[in-house]
Amino acid sequence: MTLSLAVGRPTLADHVVPRGLVTDIALVAGGAALTGLLAQVAIPLWPVPITGQTLAVLLVGSTLGASRGALAMLAYAVAGVAGIPWFSDTxxxxxxxxxxxxxxxxxxxxxxxxxxxxxxxxxxxxxxxxAVTFLAGSGVVFLVGLPWLAVVTGADLQQTLAWGLWPFVPGGIVKALIAAAIIPAVWQGVRRLDAAKGRDLS
Known part of the structure; x- marks a missing residue:
């Protein structure tokens, strides 16, 4: 039995590289780094900037799966707290x-x-x-972020939505659709390669 951080059914990453502890650690670190990189693509806005982070979250989660995706985001958060300056412009x-x-x-x-x-x-x-998957993932970010924003700033509901939701809706939809275009396209490419090798991706 191969030791792995991955739990459950295989994902896109598992059809590109075999599961294994060293590989999984590298994928988690890479997912955290991608999130930190896209966080630098930002539009300054108070109190919450518009960034590319959410796109990275969606791509990392879908390619790595639930356990490794969550670990990648946890690693991103812990590393940022520890001192790596990759929390967007904040x-x-x-x-x-x-x-x-x-x-x-x-x-x-x-x-x-x-x-x-x-x-x-x-x-x-x-x-x-x-698209449904990535819109749902984006929604989860707001479900946690909005109450947190309200508590920290003391804003009422209307102000919280004005600061933390409405400015991000168009970009959130666009990022979800971009991810929904990228991942299935990559799957098609992987299927073609595996079909040429006689492998089954079902």
Whole structure:
């Protein structure tokens, strides 16, 4: 039996590289790094900036699966708290996690777990199912981030939605659709390669 951080059904990553502890650690670290990289693609906005992080969360969760996707987001959060300056334009450290953006970062862990869980049930292989998967993952981020924002800022419901939801809806939809276009397309490529090798991806 191969020791692995992955739990449950195989995902896209498992059809590209074999499961194994060393491979899984590398994938988790890579997922955290991708999130940190896309976090630097940001539109400054107070109290929560618009960033590319959510796109990374969706891609990482769906490709790695529930357990490794969640671990990648946890690693991203822990590394940012430890001092790596990759929390978008808000910097790094525990203050960011405890601030107005903190709930969104915590929500990344749950969003990656959800998108990964759905991907392990093949919801990432067709555009429509993938779009639903990624929109749901984006929704989870808001479910955690908005109450957190309200508590930290003391804002009422209307102000919380104005600060933490409405500005992000168009971009969130676009990012979900981008991910829904990318992942099924990659699956098609992997299927073609595996068909040429006589492997079955069902």
């Amino acid at each position: 910097g790094h450290g525990i203050g960011v996690l405890l601030g107005s953006s903190g709930g969104y970062i915590v929500g990344f862990v749950l969003a990656a777990a959800l998108t990964g869980w759905l991907a392990q049930r093949q919801w990432d292989r067709k555009f429509l199912h993938a």
